[in-house]
Amino acid sequence: MEAYGLHIHHAEAGSSQHGMETLEPFIQTWLYFGLLSEFLCVNLSGFKEGTPSVNEKEFRAIVDLIYEATLIQDGNRKYVNLSSDSLNSFLQSTRQRLPKETEIMRKFYQHLNHCLSCTSSMLAALPAGFNHAVKCSIAALAELLMNTVNTAFRLIGLKPDFGRFWGKGFLDNEAKNLMKSHGWCISDITRLEAKYKSIQSLYAARMMDKSLPRRNHDNCTKFSCNFFQINKGAFRLQHQEDTCPCNPLEVDCEALASILSKDDVFPVLNFTGDLYNLKADIVESTPEIPFVAISHVWADGLGNPNSNSLFRCKLHHLTKLVAAIGTQDILHKQNIPYIWLDTLCCPAQDGDGKQQAIEKIRLVYQQAKHVLVLDAGLMSYSASDQEEFEQLVRIFTSGWMRRLWTLQEGALSKSLYFQFADRAVPIAELMNTIFKKCNQMRYKAIFMDLSNEYHGLTSFFHPSPDLADTNEIATLDRSLQFRNVSVPADEPLCIGTLMDLNLNEILNVKEKNGRMQKVWQLIAAKKGGFPMQVIFFQEPRIDVPGWRWAPKSLLAWDGGSHELMNTRFLKWSEKNLGKVTDQGLRVQYPGYRIKVAPETGDRKPQLLPGFPRRPEFNLCVQDINTGEWYHIYDKSYASLNQTWTEEERKSHNELGLFPLHDIAETSDSGLLLNSLNNKIPRVHEALFGTILAPQSPDSPEEGLTVRRGRVVVVSLVRPQVTYVYNTLRRLALDVRTSDLAEKHRAIYERLARERDGSPDLLEAAIANSEELGTSVKQIEKEMQRMVEMVAATDDQFVTAVEESGEVHLNSVWLWIYEFVAHDYVGEKLAEEQVWFVD
Numbered sequence: 001m002e003a004y005g006l007h008i009h010h011a012e013a014g015s016s017q018h019g020m021e022t023l024e025p026f027i028q029t030w031l032y033f034g035l036l037s038e039f040l041c042v043n044l045s046g047f048k049e050g051t052p053s054v055n056e057k058e059f060r061a062i063v064d065l066i067y068e069a070t071l072i073q074d075g076n077r078k079y080v081n082l083s084s085d086s087l088n089s090f091l092q093s094t095r096q097r098l099p100k101e102t103e104i105m106r107k108f109y110q111h112l113n114h115c116l117s118c119t120s121s122m123l124a125a126l127p128a129g130f131n132h133a134v135k136c137s138i139a140a141l142a143e144l145l146m147n148t149v150n151t152a153f154r155l156i157g158l159k160p161d162f163g164r165f166w167g168k169g170f171l172d173n174e175a176k177n178l179m180k181s182h183g184w185c186i187s188d189i190t191r192l193e194a195k196y197k198s199i200q201s202l203y204a205a206r207m208m209d210k211s212l213p214r215r216n217h218d219n220c221t222k223f224s225c226n227f228f229q230i231n232k233g234a235f236r237l238q239h240q241e242d243t244c245p246c247n248p249l250e251v252d253c254e255a256l257a258s259i260l261s262k263d264d265v266f267p268v269l270n271f272t273g274d275l276y277n278l279k280a281d282i283v284e285s286t287p288e289i290p291f292v293a294i295s296h297v298w299a300d301g302l303g304n305p306n307s308n309s310l311f312r313c314k315l316h317h318l319t320k321l322v323a324a325i326g327t328q329d330i331l332h333k334q335n336i337p338y339i340w341l342d343t344l345c346c347p348a349q350d351g352d353g354k355q356q357a358i359e360k361i362r363l364v365y366q367q368a369k370h371v372l373v374l375d376a377g378l379m380s381y382s383a384s385d386q387e388e389f390e391q392l393v394r395i396f397t398s399g400w401m402r403r404l405w406t407l408q409e410g411a412l413s414k415s416l417y418f419q420f421a422d423r424a425v426p427i428a429e430l431m432n433t434i435f436k437k438c439n440q441m442r443y444k445a446i447f448m449d450l451s452n453e454y455h456g457l458t459s460f461f462h463p464s465p466d467l468a469d470t471n472e473i474a475t476l477d478r479s480l481q482f483r484n485v486s487v488p489a490d491e492p493l494c495i496g497t498l499m500d501l502n503l504n505e506i507l508n509v510k511e512k513n514g515r516m517q518k519v520w521q522l523i524a525a526k527k528g529g530f531p532m533q534v535i536f537f538q539e540p541r542i543d544v545p546g547w548r549w550a551p552k553s554l555l556a557w558d559g560g561s562h563e564l565m566n567t568r569f570l571k572w573s574e575k576n577l578g579k580v581t582d583q584g585l586r587v588q589y590p591g592y593r594i595k596v597a598p599e600t601g602d603r604k605p606q607l608l609p610g611f612p613r614r615p616e617f618n619l620c621v622q623d624i625n626t627g628e629w630y631h632i633y634d635k636s637y638a639s640l641n642q643t644w645t646e647e648e649r650k651s652h653n654e655l656g657l658f659p660l661h662d663i664a665e666t667s668d669s670g671l672l673l674n675s676l677n678n679k680i681p682r683v684h685e686a687l688f689g690t691i692l693a694p695q696s697p698d699s700p701e702e703g704l705t706v707r708r709g710r711v712v713v714v715s716l717v718r719p720q721v722t723y724v725y726n727t728l729r730r731l732a733l734d735v736r737t738s739d740l741a742e743k744h745r746a747i748y749e750r751l752a753r754e755r756d757g758s759p760d761l762l763e764a765a766i767a768n769s770e771e772l773g774t775s776v777k778q779i780e781k782e783m784q785r786m787v788e789m790v791a792a793t794d795d796q797f798v799t800a801v802e803e804s805g806e807v808h809l810n811s812v813w814l815w816i817y818e819f820v821a822h823d824y825v826g827e828k829l830a831e832e833q834v835w836f837v838d
Contacts, residue, residue: 024131031119031138032080036066038115039145040090041097047107066090080137084441091148102156109152116146120164132172139166140199147444165197175206183210185217187225188397191482194565195453198445204393212380223482225402228299230486238301240313246276250309251344255282257353266360267345268338271319278312283338285367291338292322293368295409297399298486300376304343322372325417325424340364358493359503365412366461373410373418375400383420388433389446391418391425396453404485404555408497411460411479427454460498472499473523473531474572478565480554488512491553492519499523513542513552520550521580529577532587535687535837536571536674538636538711548708549585549837574676583705584838591833592671592826593691593704594621594664605732605823608741608779609748610772613821615653619660620717620725620818621671624825629717629725632671632688634660634710663709664824666690670706671714671826672835682716687837703834720800724812725819727797731786732819740782741820744775780813787813 040062069086072079098108119142126135143166150160171179176189192205219226237248251269259267259282268291270281283289296302302318304310322337345364347353365371375398383391395418400406410416417424431454438447455463456479459470476498485491492515496506501522509515524530540552579586596605607613619632641649663669674685689709717725735741751769755761766772791798791809801809 020127020129020131023127024134027122027126027130028080028134028138031122032134032141033063033066033070035115035119035138035141035145036070036090037062038112039094039148040066041094041108047099047104047111082141087144087441105152105156106158109149109156112145112149116142116149116164120166132174136170136199139170140203142166143199143445144441151444167193167197167199167202170199170202171206179206179210180217182208183212183215185215185220185225185227187220187223187482188402190222191402192397194481196449198449200442200444200446201393201449204390204446205397208390208394208397210377210397213376224484225399228297228399228403228484228486230298230303230305232305235303235305237304237309237311238314239311240301240317244311244313246312248309249278249280249312249315250307251280251282253308253347253349253353256308256345256347256357257351259284260347260353260356260360264363266340266357266364268340269344270338271315275312275316278316280315280344287367289338290369291340292325293340293365293371293409293413294318294322294342294374295365295371295400295406295413296374297376297403297406298343300374300399302341302343302374305348307348308344308346310343318374321374321419321424325370325372340368355507358507361408362412362497362503365409366414368413368415370415370417371409371413372424373400373406373416375418379419379421381420382422383425384422388430388437389443389450391420392427392430392434392450392453393446395427395430396450401453402483404480404483404491404494407457407479407483408494410457411498414462416457427457471531471569471573473527474569477554477572478569481565483555485555488553489515491555492516495519495554496522499526501526513544516552517542517544517547517550520547524580527577529579530585531572531574532576532578532585532589533571533574533674533676534578535585535587535672535708536685536711537568541708546582546584546838571676578837581836583836585836586703587672587835587837588832589672589835590675590831591673591686591829591835592621592623593829594669594671594824594826596665596667597622597823597825605736605819605821607821608744608776608817610744610766610769610776611779611817611821613656613658614814614818616658616660619664619824620822621664621824621826622725624827627722627726629722630826631715631717632660632686633713633715635685635713636711638713659710660688660712661822663688663690664822669709670704670835671712672706672833672837673714684714686712686714688712689837692838703836704829705836705838707838718804720803721806723796723800724804724807724815727790727794728812728816729819729823731783731790732816732823734786735779735783735816735820738779738782740775740779744772744779747772747775783813783816786816 042059042062069089070080070082072081098105119138123135123139123142142164146164146166150163153160171189171193176186179189180186188210192202196202196205215227217225217227239246256267259265262284265285267282268285268289270283271278272281273279285291294302298305302310302314318339318341319337322339342361346357377398378394378400381394386394395401400410416427418427431450434443434447434450437443455470456475458464459475460472460479463470476495479498480495485494489510489512492506492509492512493503495501496503496519499519499522501519505522506515506518509518520530534551535549537551539554541548542550542552576588616634616637618634621630621632622628623630640652644652668691670687670689670691672687672689674687687706687708687710689706692705692707747769748766751765751772752762755765787809798809801807801812807815
């Protein structure tokens with residue numbers, strides 16, 4: 001690219017003479033039409049000896065073919081439009097031209113992989129102002145061609161070795177605003193970007209209207225839809241039609257409790273009568289009574305947190321929907337189906353009956369002949385107006401997919417129907433139809449996203465053979481993301497059902513944190529341990545000694561904000577298990593023990609009062625044995641900092657938070673290096689925390705107990721920066737022991753004595769003291785003088801500063817104070833160091 005005089009980073013800065021007007025057509029020609037040319041075998045000479053290169057005439061014919069098939073003239077404008085038919089004809093031409101020898105095909109498709117990899121890298125490097133439509137058209141083409149290459153690899157018996165997610169950034173602000181104006185919740189869009197990787201899927205969702213029924217998402221956040229949260233105090237029953245005058249139908253709670261007290265049975269309802277005299281007889285379940293279980297979002301009108309009652313019009317409508325499924329084996333002699341509905345079949349008030357009903361939820365949905373999903377967002381649109389893949393996208397982006405209880409209801413079902421405006425559709429048939437079409441170009445990419453969503457529902461109790469070895473906890477974590485529950489203490493119950501745990505043990509614990517602790521305890525006992533990688537997750541933790549490593553909730557993760565979902569999936573799937581102990585989770589990882597540098601001279605590192613403290617960006621640590629320097633970055637801060645506006649960044653800095661330094665200043669901290677899938681040399685994810693004294697000197701095993709602190713990224717600094725740091729550290733030692741520093745401390749100590757130890761008065765005195773301010777300026781001037789003297793005599797220092805790319809020579813003196821105030825060294829520990837993480 002530089003041969004053309006084009007530099008992407010120059011275009012971004014606006015300094016390139018070509019500018020964006022030149023860059024965009026060049027990128028389109030190179031990456032869009034260039035990719036098509038490569039896939040059309042314009043040059044086979046590199047793959048088979050004796051194969052002549054395409055001559056200029058043949059090459060021009062291929063190029064003309066591409067342009068003729070893709071360029072559309074619209075008046076004075078031209079635009080690119082590549083149809084499925086045209087692309088299929090191109091690929092057919094490739095298959096005809098490509099020799100059939102396996103080795104030649106392997107080389108050719110590996111070459112195409114390199115082209116796709118180059119395209120991916122270039123798209124990621126494009127400046128922010130680059131034409132979004134052009135960029136996305138290239139990505140969409142690359143996505144289709146990548147699937148073609150991977151299919152070709154499989155056909156010749158090789159494992160595909162290239163995978164990219166081309167949909168990142170496809171939904172720009174304009175697209176998101178358009179979606180919100182058509183009824184999308186902002187959290188649904190966030191979920192979409194986190195879970196859907198293909199442009200085909202994202203485009204299908206982008207074009208989907210969700211304005212019905214009318215819903216107010218003004219109070220929703222990026223990661224949580226609050227529309228569906230139930231406020232028990234403000235709850236009101238809903239009629240099917242606002243003008244309906246019917247009365248509520250209430251079931252006998254004592255009759256429910258009587259049945260629920262028996263082993264392995266539960267109540268189902270036999271409805272008789274018409275709208276105004278509808279009755280519900282409570283029947284004890286038996287294997288001979290087929291029934292339909294209802295799965296619904298309570299906020300849509302079929303819920304009631306206060307009593308076991310609903311308006312008759314709602315229930316009459318429900319019986320008609322169930323009957324319309326049309327399966328005769330669910331109908332009894334009156335031709336009205338038996339129904340199980342949680343609102344009427346689970347006692348509303350706390351007590352033994354409610355607890356027994358919750359324990360039997362698993363039994364209900366497993367034994368149901370069918371489970372019918374009722375979601376107002378689906379029931380507002382007709383299935384007949386949508387293709388199968390559109391129906392699936394609508395299902396998988398529905399409100400039903402955002403609730404926690406509905407996950408277990410769908411997972412337990414052996415026959416799952418989704419009600420649309422015109423009919424109920426069995427999801428298994430939809431997936432089977434899409435599977436048969438997945439070899440078609442337009443379905444290739446979207447099928448993977450839809451398949452992932454489907455397996456997230458079915459793999460708990462009905463796993464497909466090819467996913468039999470999938471880690472249960474990894475599937476659980478992925479399936480729970482972006483789901484909500486109105487009662488937080490219900491989350492452990494749902495997890496218990498999905499993981500086939502003893503619900504009675506969980507129910508006997510009333511407090512949410514205690515229930516989650518019990519869940520992790522039961523899972524660890526069932527699995528023989530717990531995935532060690534859990535210590536590197538960033539969601540809130542249980543605040544109980546020995547359990548601070550364990551997530552407080554799997555619903556609390558800000559999906560995609562700090563970590564890709566696929567990365568989390570890999571971490572949960574790790575084979576190495578930690579052991580749950582009273583001290584914390586026992587794990588084995590390489591790492592460092594970090595301490596404040598030993599005192600050199602008369603003064604240890606410490607802050608000088610009155611000096612402005614720079615916002616925390618990283619922490620510098622030197623390996624005490626090798627002399628190498630490392631940067632430690634807070635992972636959460638680094639991620640958020642990339643998305644903050646200047647105002648948000650300023651607000652954060654004004655909080656005066658220094659979490660990394662707070663840990664390091666304990667003078668005994670641990671850095672646990674994550675070695676899983678570490679693909680970037682000398683850059684590690686890590687856990688940084690305070691090392692605690694052993695709880696018992698009689699511990700049967702030696703190890704370091706570390707209080708979980710921050711998840712960080714550790715990177716080795718470059719040699720140039722190492723030389724700069726070593727030089728500045730020596731200068732900092734001189735500053736620490738200088739007369740100016742001694743005088744500065746004396747001023748502060750006098751101010752402290754005069755304020756009689758009052759922190760507020762002392763803080764005000766420091767801010768207003770002219771004497772202390774003058775002292776600060778004198779020390780700053782001395783640090784500048786020191787750097788000038790070094791620069792005048794040490795050419796290597798000057799070169800190192802210039803080559804570091806991190807600081808200018810005229811401002812590097814500011815770094816001296818960082819070493820005056822902070823100086824940390826790390827001692828490397830064993831590769832399989834034992835840690836107890838609390």
